[in-house]
Amino acid sequence: MKKVTYKFSSASTDFYFDASFAQLSKLLAKDNGVIVTDEHIFSKHKTKFRGWNVIVLKPGEQYKVQQTVDTVIDQLLELGTDRKTVLVGVGGGVITDITGYVAAVYMRGLRFGFVPTSVLAMVDAAIGGKNGVDVGVYKNMVGTIRQPSFLLYDYSLLSSLPKKEWRNGFAEIIKHAAIKEVGMFKLLEQYSLKEFQRTKKLLASLIEANAKIKATVVQNDEFERGERRLLNFGHTLGHAVENLYELSHGEAIAIGMTVATQLSEQLIGLKEGRRIVDLLDKYGLPTYAEYDKKKAFDVLKMDKKKVKSEMNYILLEKIGKGVVKTIPLKQLEKIIQDL
Numbered sequence: 001m002k003k004v005t006y007k008f009s010s011a012s013t014d015f016y017f018d019a020s021f022a023q024l025s026k027l028l029a030k031d032n033g034v035i036v037t038d039e040h041i042f043s044k045h046k047t048k049f050r051g052w053n054v055i056v057l058k059p060g061e062q063y064k065v066q067q068t069v070d071t072v073i074d075q076l077l078e079l080g081t082d083r084k085t086v087l088v089g090v091g092g093g094v095i096t097d098i099t100g101y102v103a104a105v106y107m108r109g110l111r112f113g114f115v116p117t118s119v120l121a122m123v124d125a126a127i128g129g130k131n132g133v134d135v136g137v138y139k140n141m142v143g144t145i146r147q148p149s150f151l152l153y154d155y156s157l158l159s160s161l162p163k164k165e166w167r168n169g170f171a172e173i174i175k176h177a178a179i180k181e182v183g184m185f186k187l188l189e190q191y192s193l194k195e196f197q198r199t200k201k202l203l204a205s206l207i208e209a210n211a212k213i214k215a216t217v218v219q220n221d222e223f224e225r226g227e228r229r230l231l232n233f234g235h236t237l238g239h240a241v242e243n244l245y246e247l248s249h250g251e252a253i254a255i256g257m258t259v260a261t262q263l264s265e266q267l268i269g270l271k272e273g274r275r276i277v278d279l280l281d282k283y284g285l286p287t288y289a290e291y292d293k294k295k296a297f298d299v300l301k302m303d304k305k306k307v308k309s310e311m312n313y314i315l316l317e318k319i320g321k322g323v324v325k326t327i328p329l330k331q332l333e334k335i336i337q338d339l
């Protein structure tokens with residue numbers, strides 16, 4: 001187990017890489033913690049949860065809503081929890097988002113940590129303290145920014161992760177490489193998903209490098225006034241099509257990254273766009289997709305990155321260098337229509 005601590009404005013998070021789930025009981029006493037997880041993870045790893053208080057939720061994005069938050073709060077009351085209780089989200093991004101949000105509001109705030117179980121949660125969702133729920137088709141419309149106390153990485157949990165979810169996680173990894181690290185981009189071009197799945201060392205170092213990218217970006221800009229906005233590469237259109245078409249998060253942002261790549265070529269002269277589309281394709285992600293552009297634009301207009309009649313869109317100057325560009329909504333609508 002390797003401990004790395006990142007300090008944020010009001011709290012720090014201890015990252016325990018190369019850890020095992022059993023070591024969770026070294027971080028907090030079992031009777032002082034409540035684990036929140038979902039049915040998939042609970043059924044695949046039942047024995048690991050022995051001795052813990054566990055709240056098991058139905059899996060899936062459709063349950064990342066206020067109603068689920070209320071049921072968790074009811075169960076916390078039934079369990080007789082108090083302000084000293086520590087909540088631990090053991091799951092993918094849906095579970096970490098719900099757990100972090102409940103921990104922020106229940107009794108005006110409990111200590112919390114995560115054991116991410118999907119690639120996506122390990123490299124992205126569990127890091128950075130943004131947690132919340134969806135409202136109708138609007139993703140993450142309600143939420144809080146508050147850092148977890150710890151993250152525990154047990155890569156063996158990934159043994160039960162469905163193939164589709166591996167691809168989703170790699171969409172965010174490709175995103176990180178595209179906006180921040182050309183070296184990682186080349187590594188992804190060199191190896192395949194199968195090779196990362198097979199070689200524990202390779203996977204562990206990729207996940208750790210990605211966690212570092214996310215944590216460092218958040219550290220530099222916790223409240224999303226500058227650099228953190230880069231993490232939204234592919235997410236503006238991605239979020240709009242995600243709920244409209246019930247795509248998975250990774251599929252949706254892969255489509256979003258393809259559109260952002262095309263916009264980058266048109267607006268700021270990106271030259272290597274083909275490599276990005278090819279890499280998404282290599283990792284089994286969709287790229288050029290048919291979607292109702294008008295409907296998608298109607299949802300996109302409500303995005304949190306909109307400021308009055310302009311949208312802060314994340315583009316690429318080159319591979320490894322993302323930039324924020326302000327595009328008037330009218331111009332954006334026309335370009336998207338014409339793509």
Ligand SMILES: NC(=O)c1ccc[n+]([C@@H]2O[C@H](COP(=O)([O-])OP(=O)(O)OC[C@H]3O[C@@H](n4cnc5c(N)ncnc54)[C@H](O)[C@@H]3O)[C@@H](O)[C@H]2O)c1
Nearest residue numbers: 040059092093094095117118120121124125130157160161
């Ligand atoms: N808070 C943030 O900063 C942030 C960042 C990125 C994404 N997110 C959110 O994360 C969510 C997506 O995360 P996700 O892709 O992990 O989704 P998820 O939590 O829905 O997990 C995907 C599926 O995989 C299953 N699963 C997860 N780990 C498993 C394992 N080890 N074994 C077997 N099954 C497993 C889950 O039960 C689920 O069916 C979205 O809601 C997105 O908005 C949040």
